[in-house]
Amino acid sequence: MPPSMTCPPLTLVLGGARSGKSTHAERLLTALPPPWAYVATAEAFDDEMRDRIATHRARRGAGWQQFEVPLDLADALANQTASLPCLVDCLTLWLSNLMHAERNIPHETDLLIAALAKRTAPCIMVSNEVGLGIVPDNALARRFRDEAGRLNQRLATVADRVLFIAAGLPLTLKG
Numbered sequence: 696m697p698p699s700m701t702c703p704p705l706t707l708v709l710g711g712a713r714s715g716k717s718t719h720a721e722r723l724l725t726a727l728p729p730p731w732a733y734v735a736t737a738e739a740f741d742d743e744m745r746d747r748i749a750t751h752r753a754r755r756g757a758g759w760q761q762f763e764v765p766l767d768l769a770d771a772l773a774n775q776t777a778s779l780p781c782l783v784d785c786l787t788l789w790l791s792n793l794m795h796a797e798r799n800i801p802h803e804t805d806l807l808i809a810a811l812a813k814r815t816a817p818c819i820m821v822s823n824e825v826g827l828g829i830v831p832d833n834a835l836a837r838r839f840r841d842e843a844g845r846l847n848q849r850l851a852t853v854a855d856r857v858l859f860i861a862a863g864l865p866l867t868l869k870g
Contacts, residue, residue: 702727702780702817703870709824709847715783717784720819721755727817729758732781734772736789738765739750741813751784765792769803772818773810784852786822787843800842804849811853822847824859 706723710716724731733755739745753760759777764771768789772781783789793800813819813848831837851857856870 702819704817705811705813705850705854706817706819706856706858706870707847707850707854707862708819708821708858708865709829709851709868710860711824714860716821716823716860717751718754719858719860719863719865720782720784720821724780724817724819725758727780730779731759732762732776732779733759734762734764734768734770734776734781734783736765736783736785736792738788738792753757765789766796766798769806769810772807773813776816777814778816779797780816781818785819786820786846787825790843790846794839794842800846804846808849808853820854821848822850 702723706715706720708720708723735748735751737744737748739748760776762771762775766789768783773781790800793803823843824847826839830841851869854869857868859866859868
């Protein structure tokens with residue numbers, strides 16, 4: 696059975712920190728035959744982040760092709776990984792990279808959505824739901840929370856399936 700028959704073209708997996716969203720997304724993708732693309736948006740600026748990245752890599756076995764894409768996610772999804780079932784982890788790190796690079800976030804989001812529409816293989820995207828807590832105490836954090844909310848809403852609109860993960864348990868929001 697072709698991958699598109701066993702997995703929706705686009706799945707968005709939302710959740711809080713340490714909710715189990717990445718593990719759940721990996722489990723969904725590995726139900727498809729390999730190879731799989733792992734599109735990592737994180738950058739290792741310190742030892743703690745290097746350890747987190749190493750933990751994620753160690754959890755994945757054979758069959759994964761790694762793509763490190765801190766900024767140009769649309770290009771990677773439309774060109775480098777278009778024919779591979781892929782996992783993007785995570786959109787909120789990508790967003791923070793865009794903000795740091797002073798990129799135009801609505802434009803980058805438009806490019807991302809256009810790239811997703813051109814893919815021939817399923818894609819699972821992981822994103823943090825950061826709007827469930829208290830209002831941040833500074834303008835940059837509030838802007839990040841607002842941009843993340845807008846990004847998640849835009850992707851949820853075009854996604855075939857949206858899952859919310861809490862305590863490792865999936866709740867289907869769409870699809």
